[in-house]
Amino acid sequence: MKMALQIEDLTVNYGEFTALDKVSLEFQQHTTLGLVGESGSGKSTLARVIAGLIPPNEGQVILGSQVLGKKRSREQHKMIQMIFQNPDSSLNPKHTIRQILAEGLLFHKIVDRAGVEKRCKELLTRVHMDERALGRFPHEFSGGQRQRIAIARALSVEPSVLIADEPTSALDVSVQLSMLELFNMLKSEFNLTMLFISHDLGVIHAISDNVAVMRQGKLVEINSKEQFFSNPKTSYSRELLSAVPKMPMSNTSGGIS
Numbered sequence: 001m002k003m004a005l006q007i008e009d010l011t012v013n014y015g016e017f018t019a020l021d022k023v024s025l026e027f028q029q030h031t032t033l034g035l036v037g038e039s040g041s042g043k044s045t046l047a048r049v050i051a052g053l054i055p056p057n058e059g060q061v062i063l064g065s066q067v068l069g070k071k072r073s074r075e076q077h078k079m080i081q082m083i084f085q086n087p088d089s090s091l092n093p094k095h096t097i098r099q100i101l102a103e104g105l106l107f108h109k110i111v112d113r114a115g116v117e118k119r120c121k122e123l124l125t126r127v128h129m130d131e132r133a134l135g136r137f138p139h140e141f142s143g144g145q146r147q148r149i150a151i152a153r154a155l156s157v158e159p160s161v162l163i164a165d166e167p168t169s170a171l172d173v174s175v176q177l178s179m180l181e182l183f184n185m186l187k188s189e190f191n192l193t194m195l196f197i198s199h200d201l202g203v204i205h206a207i208s209d210n211v212a213v214m215r216q217g218k219l220v221e222i223n224s225k226e227q228f229f230s231n232p233k234t235s236y237s238r239e240l241l242s243a244v245p246k247m248p249m250s251n252t253s254g255g256i257s
């Protein structure tokens with residue numbers, strides 16, 4: 001299978017503190033890598049480096065066959081998009097949903113001005129929202145709907161890689177489930193390669209093809225989902241799994257939620 005993204009020996013220091021310590025990973029095209037690890041293990045830092053939001057002190061990110069330098073081109077930036085736990089961080093409260101979606105479409109010349117309205121409507125449909133949302137403002141929507149708008153915004157520029165950092169953590173369980181279904185659907189529709197961060201192993205089970213585990217800035221395990229949940233490689237992963245209360249079996253969590 002082709003590699004969509006590779007990261008090699010990524011290291012990030014915050015002053016004396018090493019938040020990422022020579023992390024290397026490969027992402028096969030059109031797969032989802034679930035990233036788990038305790039709070040402070042470096043998951044968000046890794047996500048932000050891959051998305052180009054913070055530069056690494058060492059190491060590199062390779063997208064397809066291109067090494068992404070410290071200053072990414074406009075095209076390189078658009079290819080890796082990120083979604084956050086709080087959608088408000090990427091939605092300008094003073095802009096209508098139309099303006100929010102149109103911005104990236106025009107900036108990256110995905111469509112011309114005449115094509116914007118149609119494309120905005122299509123994007124909303126893809127995230128299962130009504131096109132009448134276009135004239136409204138972010139505060140007029142629920143948290144789950146705002147997250148859908150943030151997803152539509154990220155996908156508007158046609159990225160090849162989507163990074164989602166705890167995108168369902170702030171949502172009710174019922175909304176979480178429909179959001180996970182949406183991510184799985186969009187992964188196929190948009191041919192995405194995904195990095196999905198969650199502290200919830202039920203969510204990781206529902207969304208991932210492969211699972212990576214971080215601890216204290218280091219990658220301690222990378223495994224297929226099946227192997228991770230049935231036969232993890234490290235005692236740390238076994239600890240993580242055993243810390244999860246056993247719940248009645250469900251379709252999404254395989255008993256771990």
Ligand SMILES: Nc1ncnc2c1ncn2[C@@H]1O[C@H](COP(=O)(O)OP(=O)(O)OP(=O)(O)O)[C@@H](O)[C@H]1O
Binds near residue numbers: 044046
């Ligand atoms: N800008 C910063 N300056 C200094 N230290 C930072 C900064 N950002 C993160 N850190 C530290 O780096 C470590 C890794 O943080 P990071 O947010 O990547 O962890 P995480 O695994 O995503 O945690 P969580 O699950 O709680 O979000 C933490 O100890 C954090 O306090």
